[in-house]
Amino acid sequence: MRRLFYKGMLADTVEITGSDAHHLMHVMRAKAGQQIILVDDANQVARMEMTAFREDAVTLTLLERLEADTESPIDLILAQCLLKSDKMDMVVQKAVELGAVGVIPVRSQNCVVRYDAKKAAARQQRWQKIADEAAKQCGRTALLEVAPVTDIKSLLESENGQQDSVLVFFYENEDQQTVKDYLQKITVRRIVLLVGPEGGFSLEEAKAVEEAGGKSVTLGPRILRAETAALTAMSVVQYECGDLG
Template identity: 35%
Template sequence: MPKFFLDNAPGETALLDGEDGRHIARSLRMRPGEALTLCDCRGTDYDGVIDAIDGESVTVRILGSRPCAAEPSLSAVLYQCLPKLDKFDLVVQKSVELGVSRIVPVLSMRCVSRPDAKSLAKKLERWNRIAAEAAKQSGRGILPPVSPTLPFEQAVREAESAGGVNLLFYEGGGVPIRERIGEATRTASLFVGPEGGFDKSEVELAAAHGITPATLGPRILRTETAPLAALAAMMTVSGNM
């Protein structure tokens, strides 16, 4: 069933226009009486039926609401060090599909990709667009944001202040995910390095701020593979897959 996101919770009716209205009327060719799902971006889905279509404006009558079944109980923030080329696009798309709650691009010591401020602003806009499209496709109950890029030390301090279970995936070894994440875990953050991995001094800095070195097994994964493997494992052991 088609799903569309709203800025706020709807009342008895909701009006969809602009891109969404155009998509319903022109692309999907939906008609009055057909059902669709609306979401308030806060984890609640609304069952609706189309009352009227006027050009590219669609009026939807709300029938009821329910918690979004696709939204995981684990709120996971991904701190992903910037990779080369367009690998970050893939990380954003697949991380949102897997249930991430927020993505933070990070600049660490071994990042080869170091875009200037103007380039980062354009990339951030594209990344958030990719995240929104992935959220719609996967039936999420929120639109996970991609935040502005942070230096590694600032990202570490942010994760520490947020609390929860904080893991840094390190090729030098660490604890398995299942030893830190379980069905009772509600918040977590995960740090993934760039192509060259984390410098030892960064691992030590993270550990000093309560972020535990963790492992994804004996194989060394690519920077775009590691966050997806980690998120899939975290969602599995927390009962969300």
């Protein structure tokens, strides 16, 4: 059943406008009597019936409130160094499916792609649309937020002083502390995963992250592609600390 996210609170009658209304009427060719799942800003979920149509709006009538919270008990955030566009698209989509609440695109020294300010803003909008659509398809009860593109220095500054939070740094030169061993030592609500680009992290970046309190861990003895590392990292964290275990 089609799922929509509503910027407001559930009520007996709700009016959908904008792109969602256009999609229902002109893409799905929806008709009166058809049903959808609606999620509001408070993560409340309901089964709704389409009861009326105007040129730019669809009226929904409440049928049933649902107990359907699909959110992880942890706030998982992926700080992903920029990848080639198709890989970054895929990582954002899978982050939604794996229960992350945010993706932070990060510029780093060895990133293959380089965006000016205009292109970076356009990419952020694209990734947000991908995330929103993925949330509808996989049954999320909250939308993932894609942050503006930032750099490692700014990321570390923003993480400084965060409460009940850790920054986990996946580093190819780490050979002592596994991600499993580290995760079994912590009990925090918010976990930020920093994953490098295709070219890996520079020594200067690795040193800066560790000096800022990032915890260096390894994902095992094999060298993983950047997109594989991101998906593996999120899966391992959700298994150990979230809702995949």
